[in-house]
Structures are given as C-alpha cells and as structure tokens.
Amino acid sequence: MTQVATEHHAAAATPSGTCYKVTMWESGALSTAQLDAWQEARRELLARMRDAGIKGARGTLTHLGEELRELSTRAVVAPLDTCALSQQPFTRVGALAAKLQREEQVLAYRLTPCTATVLVELSGEEGIDTLVSRWCTCTPEIIWHPTPLVEAISAAEAAEWQESCRQAEAAVAPEADTNADAEAAPEFHHVTVLREEAVAALQPAEGRVLVDATLGGGGHTELMLQGGATVWGIDQDPAARQAARKRLAAYADRLHIVAGNFRNAAELLKAQGVQQVDGLLADIGISSPQVDQAERGFSFLAEGPLDMRMNPAAPRSAADIVNTAAESELADILWQYGEERASRAIARRIVQERAKAPITTTTQLAAIIAAVLPRKGKQHPATRSFQALRIAVNDELGALDALLESGLSMLKSGGRFAIITFHSLEDRAVKRYFDRVTRPEIDRPEWPAPRPNPEYAARLVTRKPIMASEAELAANPRARSAKLRVIEKL
Ligand SMILES: C[S@@+](CC[C@H](N)C(=O)[O-])C[C@H]1O[C@@H](n2cnc3c(N)ncnc32)[C@H](O)[C@@H]1O
Incomplete structure (x- = not known):
C-alpha cells in the first residue's frame, strides 16, 4: 500500500475576528446521493433561518445555526474523514501546500490525499471564491468538487483548530522513510x-x-x-x-x-x-538506543546536547524548557513528573545559572543539579529531574x-x-x-x-x-x- 499521511500546517498569526473554514474535496469523494441529501437539508434549514430572521426570532436563529453546523459535520466533514478514495501520496497536493503557506490570509490547513481544509481570516479585497479558485489552479491534476463547504467560525474556535493543526504538525515527522x-x-x-x-x-x-x-x-x-x-x-x-x-x-x-x-x-x-x-x-x-546515544541528549551520564526529543522535529527540546520556562513552571515539571522533592531549589539554581550562560548540554545540567542535591545512595541526583524533563519535552x-x-x-x-x-x-x-x-x-x-x-x-x-x-x-x-x-x- 502506498504510504499516505495527513499534512498539517499552522501559521504564527493568531485569529482576531470572524474566520472561515473552507473544506474542499476531490470530485467523487462524496457520492451524488450524499451531496444531494446534504444540499436539500441545507436549503430547508436556510429557508427556516430566513423566516426566523424576518420574524426577529433570535433564539430560533441561533438554534438553526447550530443545526446547520451539525448538518455540515454529519453530511460532509465526517464522510470525508473516512474517505480513502485516493491513495495517492502527497506529492499531488504538494503544490497546494506550498501555495497555502505563502497566503497571508491562511492561518492553518489540513491536507489529506483527497481533501483540503483551510482556515482563513479575510483581509483586503479578496473573497473566499477568489482564494479557492487560485488554490484549484495550482493543482490542475486534481478535479475538485466545484462548491466547497464554507463555515464561518469565531476567533476562539479558529484558534482552537489552529492549535490542533500545530500539535498534529509537531507530532508527525516530516521525512519519508524509504x-x-x-x-x-x-x-x-x-x-x-x-x-x-x-x-x-x-x-x-x-x-x-x-x-x-x-x-x-x-x-x-x-x-x-x-x-x-x-x-x-x-x-x-x-x-x-x-x-x-x-x-x-x-x-x-x-x-x-x-x-x-x-x-x-x-x-x-x-x-x-x-x-x-x-x-x-x-x-x-x-x-x-534513545538513552544510549549521547547525541539524543537523554542521558546525564554522557555529554550531549540537552535535547530529549523522541521526534527530532518536535518544536521544544529540553534546552528550550530549561532556558526559557519560568522558575515556577520548572519546579512544577520536576515535582509532578519526577516527584523530585528538591524541585524548587533545583529550579531556582537553574534560573540563576542560565542568567550567566545558557544551559546547553546534559552534563552541564547534571552538574547544576548535583550541586544542589549531593549524591545519596546509588541513584544519580539528576535521575528524577531528567525523567521529569523527558516527560515534559515529549508530553508523554x-x-x-x-x-x-x-x-x-x-x-x-x-x-x-x-x-x-x-x-x-x-x-x-x-x-x-x-x-x-x-x-x-x-x-x-x-x-x-x-x-x-x-x-x-x-x-x-x-x-x-x-x-x-x-x-x-x-x-x-x-x-x-x-x-x-x-x-x-x-
Ligand atoms: C519502549 S520503546 C518500544 C519498543 C518496542 N516495543 C520493541 O520491542 O522494540 C517505545 C517506542 O515508542 C516510541 N514512542 C514513545 N512515545 C510515543 C508517542 N507518543 N508516539 C509515537 N511513538 C512514541 C519511542 O520513540 C520508542 O521508539
């Protein structure tokens, strides 16, 4: 079977107003019967919303708005999620990914082999139609369904979706195994x-x-x-x-x-x-092997970069946490994930030391911890702190x-x-x-x-x-x- 995956991307910009979630899919991914049933139910709901609008029935309008969303999820988004129509690899939508990354209005996107869901916050003159037609043009070999699903969502919902893309992006290693x-x-x-x-x-x-x-x-x-x-x-x-x-x-x-x-x-x-x-x-x-290879930065016994990421493409290494987290956050990490009783003293010392020079290696950190917590018994004093940091880095x-x-x-x-x-x-x-x-x-x-x-x-x-x-x-x-x-x- 061809190896396929889901590609996610989230831009740095944060949503500030109404955003739009645009779902495009390859023609044929949903059957004509599925599309007809969706359109008919949608038309009926829109007609009821129009009536409610004329009567000024706000409560009914909100309720119907929610129904409309549920309908889109049930009739379009959920069936597309399970659609394995095309097992083509991402090279087909690679051009689209490159284009979306350059679009100022795009806050995040999720691509599968037969769908594209794009989070947009409009700015300037261009409307959704113009953007969609530009995206379709850069993937000429894909016949997209002519009418994408466009949903208006609040800035808070958009931020939540953007964050889920960010997490998924961090979770999936970018390289292809061969x-x-x-x-x-x-x-x-x-x-x-x-x-x-x-x-x-x-x-x-x-x-x-x-x-x-x-x-x-x-x-x-x-x-x-x-x-x-x-x-x-x-x-x-x-x-x-x-x-x-x-x-x-x-x-x-x-x-x-x-x-x-x-x-x-x-x-x-x-x-x-x-x-x-x-x-x-x-x-x-x-x-x-993750522990044994010094260059992965998991072990306090061997000199290596303070890394500890199981996925080397993940955004935050142990050095990032040790050099940037607030003292209280560091102490909480050491206490919660390492049950380290000296968590506060170690966190304080780390903050003092990093003010002098960044802490970048495993042995440097181990020495800082050992200075706070002299060795007792067989266990190295950095054991619990290293375990805690590893758990935090990988959000285990x-x-x-x-x-x-x-x-x-x-x-x-x-x-x-x-x-x-x-x-x-x-x-x-x-x-x-x-x-x-x-x-x-x-x-x-x-x-x-x-x-x-x-x-x-x-x-x-x-x-x-x-x-x-x-x-x-x-x-x-x-x-x-x-x-x-x-x-x-x-
Ligand atoms: C204990 S080892 C598994 C060893 C394996 N059962 C064997 O017998 O060879 C754990 C593996 O899970 C991976 N791993 C840990 N957390 C993971 C996660 N959240 N997602 C994917 N892989 C993870 C690690 O990279 C590591 O290779």
Whole structure:
C-alpha cells in the first residue's frame, strides 16, 4: 500500500475576528446521493433561518445555526474523514501546500490525499471564491468538487483548530522513510519487555490486523508478524522506524510503518484507510538506543546536547524548557513528573545559572543539579529531574491520555487494548481509564442506587497487571517496573 499521511500546517498569526473554514474535496469523494441529501437539508434549514430572521426570532436563529453546523459535520466533514478514495501520496497536493503557506490570509490547513481544509481570516479585497479558485489552479491534476463547504467560525474556535493543526504538525515527522534509509539504519539494541505476554494478549493470527503504537525496534511487532497478523507500526522516532524496517524487511507485505505520534493514532490510521482493528499495543516510554546515544541528549551520564526529543522535529527540546520556562513552571515539571522533592531549589539554581550562560548540554545540567542535591545512595541526583524533563519535552502523559481516550474507538468489537507502562504516573492513568470503561455501573454516595455507566465499553482481561517473570527479570532488570494491562472491547 502506498504510504499516505495527513499534512498539517499552522501559521504564527493568531485569529482576531470572524474566520472561515473552507473544506474542499476531490470530485467523487462524496457520492451524488450524499451531496444531494446534504444540499436539500441545507436549503430547508436556510429557508427556516430566513423566516426566523424576518420574524426577529433570535433564539430560533441561533438554534438553526447550530443545526446547520451539525448538518455540515454529519453530511460532509465526517464522510470525508473516512474517505480513502485516493491513495495517492502527497506529492499531488504538494503544490497546494506550498501555495497555502505563502497566503497571508491562511492561518492553518489540513491536507489529506483527497481533501483540503483551510482556515482563513479575510483581509483586503479578496473573497473566499477568489482564494479557492487560485488554490484549484495550482493543482490542475486534481478535479475538485466545484462548491466547497464554507463555515464561518469565531476567533476562539479558529484558534482552537489552529492549535490542533500545530500539535498534529509537531507530532508527525516530516521525512519519508524509504528502504534506502533502512539499509543505512545503525544497529538498534532494545530488549523487548513482556514480549510473549503482550503479544499473546492481542492473539495474532492470519487475517487479524493489529497496531503497534510504539514500534521501536520492532520486538513486539516481529512476534505479531510471526503469528500471521498484519501490523500497523507507529513511531515518532525516525531512527526506530528505520531500524524496524530493516529488521522486519522479510514481512514488508504485512507490515505498514507510519510516522507520527500515537496521540493521533486514530487519525493516522484513518488517513491510511484503516478504520477498525483487532488489537492495539503500546509499550510506553523510551527505547534503549534513545538513552544510549549521547547525541539524543537523554542521558546525564554522557555529554550531549540537552535535547530529549523522541521526534527530532518536535518544536521544544529540553534546552528550550530549561532556558526559557519560568522558575515556577520548572519546579512544577520536576515535582509532578519526577516527584523530585528538591524541585524548587533545583529550579531556582537553574534560573540563576542560565542568567550567566545558557544551559546547553546534559552534563552541564547534571552538574547544576548535583550541586544542589549531593549524591545519596546509588541513584544519580539528576535521575528524577531528567525523567521529569523527558516527560515534559515529549508530553508523554498528554499523549498517553489521548491514546487512552481514542484507543477503544479504533477497535472492533472483541478487539484487545494492551498497554505496558514503566512508572506509577503512567500506570495510574491506564488503571483509572480501564476502570472507568469496564464498570457496568457507577455509584455515588448521594444516589439511592447505582446507575448504568454510560462509558461502559470493555471488560478487563486480567484483573491485576501482568509483570515480568523471574526469568525475564534475571535477563533484563529494566523489566522490573513494567506493568501490562489489557482490556477487551465489548
Ligand atoms: C519502549 S520503546 C518500544 C519498543 C518496542 N516495543 C520493541 O520491542 O522494540 C517505545 C517506542 O515508542 C516510541 N514512542 C514513545 N512515545 C510515543 C508517542 N507518543 N508516539 C509515537 N511513538 C512514541 C519511542 O520513540 C520508542 O521508539
């Protein structure tokens, strides 16, 4: 299958007044019947709005305005989201992306192989029609549907949409993986944790489609492929994707590697025409090569740039946070994500030191922390602070929450959702979420009796988390803190 993705872009300008969201689609992406039904319902709503306007019925007008929006979402935007009409790569709309980036009025856009959604704030003489006809002209090989969907939205809604584009843009690595890259991939040594247990939970077999949301070096994926499954492997780190592509070259016909952040897994899969799958695994956290390569900046033991980005194209590195965040924000990061008791003292010292010279390397930061917190016992004093910064740089808990919230929607009935975590903050989030969706009923002290849980959608496959066996621990002490939890969609 051709590798396709969704391209996002958000400009720096912030919306200030009414904006327009223009949705264009390739002719044929929506059927004539779908379009006719939409137009008819739209005409009827517009006629009712006209009547309400004449009567000055403001409440009715607002209500009908909302109905009109819901109609557009239901009849146009949602079907386009699931449309996999054209599996052509982005080169086709590359010219459009280049044009949109130069347009002053364009605040953000999202392109898929058969749709373009553009956020515009008009300025000057040009109207939407002029802009749209210019965009169509620069993609002569695409026959766009002649009437795009144009929705007026407030500055606040526009800012929200622009931010979602910004996040998606940051999440998707820009480079395309190729087999040539795979050939050149350096050695990648990562010992897979709970390999058999996690893969067995997803029951790989011929004809089953599984997602490995944290492909890494491909340890879990390899076992899924050996079991006969087709696998979609997601990773935000280009080095991991290259390594997995090389290691699993023999399974190229059943392995599809996708660049991106698993927080957008549902969207990334939809862009590839994949709606629902039989199982999804996430082995949260970093891989050993990420820590071991000094130039990635994760380790306080080796001199390297203070980076820590799993996706090297992400906007904020550890150095950015350390050199620009307010002292209170730094202290909060160290406390919340590292449970570092000396968070305030360390944050204060960082701010004092960065006033003298920027903090740019791992060992420089480690020395600053060690000066505040002398070594006690075996653990290096910078351990907790480095963990905290890594979690903040990669927004690891935010990504996990987004994956949890969207995971079940990607699964068929009976599909399995398995997550391996390595520290209590992550495990707590998984445990809470799994508990939320597996309780048939909920109860509150103020209620006379328990009530059905509206979120009930899955069953626990194992009541307690699965942990590494003695044999695995002997071979890989890193597995000590790993916990695997699994649920099955009802
Ligand atoms: C623990 S490793 C996975 C190892 C893999 N299971 C194996 O056996 O080789 C975690 C991987 O997930 C990736 N990763 C972590 N957070 C991610 C996210 N939010 N989106 C996409 N990939 C992520 C990391 O880049 C890393 O390669």
